[in-house]
Amino acid sequence: MTDQAQLLRNLVNQDSCIVPRTIAVTSGKGGVGKTNIAINLALTLIKLERKVALLDGDFGLANADLLLGVYPKYTLMDIVNGKRELSDIIVEGPLGLKVIAGGSGAYELANLGQMGLDRMISAALHIGQGLDFLIVDTSAGLARNVIRVIMAVKEVLVVATSEPSSIADAYGLIKTILQREPEKEIVIIANMVRSPNEGLLVWQKINLMTARFLRREVKYGGSVLFDHKVAAAVKAQQAFILAYPGSSASRSMQNVAENVLNKNYLSAEPITAGRNLSFGRDSFAT
Ligand SMILES: Nc1ncnc2c1ncn2[C@@H]1O[C@H](COP(=O)(O)OP(=O)(O)OP(=O)(O)O)[C@@H](O)[C@H]1O
Numbered sequence: 001m002t003d004q005a006q007l008l009r010n011l012v013n014q015d016s017c018i019v020p021r022t023i024a025v026t027s028g029k030g031g032v033g034k035t036n037i038a039i040n041l042a043l044t045l046i047k048l049e050r051k052v053a054l055l056d057g058d059f060g061l062a063n064a065d066l067l068l069g070v071y072p073k074y075t076l077m078d079i080v081n082g083k084r085e086l087s088d089i090i091v092e093g094p095l096g097l098k099v100i101a102g103g104s105g106a107y108e109l110a111n112l113g114q115m116g117l118d119r120m121i122s123a124a125l126h127i128g129q130g131l132d133f134l135i136v137d138t139s140a141g142l143a144r145n146v147i148r149v150i151m152a153v154k155e156v157l158v159v160a161t162s163e164p165s166s167i168a169d170a171y172g173l174i175k176t177i178l179q180r181e182p183e184k185e186i187v188i189i190a191n192m193v194r195s196p197n198e199g200l201l202v203w204q205k206i207n208l209m210t211a212r213f214l215r216r217e218v219k220y221g222g223s224v225l226f227d228h229k230v231a232a233a234v235k236a237q238q239a240f241i242l243a244y245p246g247s248s249a250s251r252s253m254q255n256v257a258e259n260v261l262n263k264n265y266l267s268a269e270p271i272t273a274g275r276n277l278s279f280g281r282d283s284f285a286t
């Protein structure tokens with residue numbers, strides 16, 4: 001699988017000088033806020049004057065388009081079938097965000113064979129030219145298609161909440177990723193937390209497990225606070241940073257986006273036998 005991931009990355013890199021940062025937003029457990037974080041991260045990065053595209057990589061059950069209130073006519077499925085070019089399927093979302101739809105509810109898409117999936121991923125990643133970021137929203141869990149998408153991108157944001165099942169499933173996903181690609185850059189984003197400290201704790205718990213059992217630290221990109229405005233924005237089919245820019249979710253999302261932009265991630269102290277992790281940076285704890 002690693003060889004194929006390398007092949008995909010080579011495909012992406014071969015004909016563009018400026019390669020965007022490709023970032024998957026994923027999770028072990030479903031419903032933890034991936035799609036909301038992917039969309040609002042993408043839009044906040046645009047507000048920070050970056051060029052961004054969002055690929056709805058939740059193949060087979062895509063809904064980022066629904067959450068954005070855009071209605072793509074064609075999907076990646078049309079590329080796989082050879083009916084459309086990539087340029088035909090890109091639709092413009094709010095703030096000029098380029099949105100590539102996965103293909104909602106398409107049974108074939110969720111069950112694509114190896115070759116079809118490779119074609120699809122490489123086609124989507126070819127959008128590269130002129131972009132700073134390609135954010136990929138994935139479905140949850142360890143399904144083959146999800147793992148292949150994760151392998152094809154450079155950076156992985158793993159979203160987790162403070163629920164024990166979310167933390168345990170995040171660890172399971174990270175283990176699977178690192179077994180295939182030990183050097184993969186993995187960053188935890190905590191979501192739906194009541195305070196920044198609760199977010200730090202989510203990361204601390206995951207990091208303790210990865211350090212102890214996988215001998216690998218994972219980084220921390222910050223947290224998005226629990227905020228009822230998120231559900232209200234979802235109902236209105238709007239991104240919360242646009243519908244409620246002053247909300248606590250939007251303000252915490254802004255911090256996360258700046259951390260992603262600057263790769264300002266928190267790391268624990270290097271692994272030592274005694275396992276004394278420290279979390280010192282103020283911006284993450286206030
Ligand atoms: N920060 C938050 N505060 C409050 N509610 C939130 C927050 N983030 C997400 N939610 C709620 O969780 C719901 C699920 O979010 P979302 O669809 O982004 O999750 P997901 O991980 O993409 O789910 P799936 O695994 O089904 O793709 C949202 O509709 C919203 O109501």
Ligand SMILES: [Mg+2]
Nearest residue numbers: 034035058138
């Ligand atoms: Mg989703």
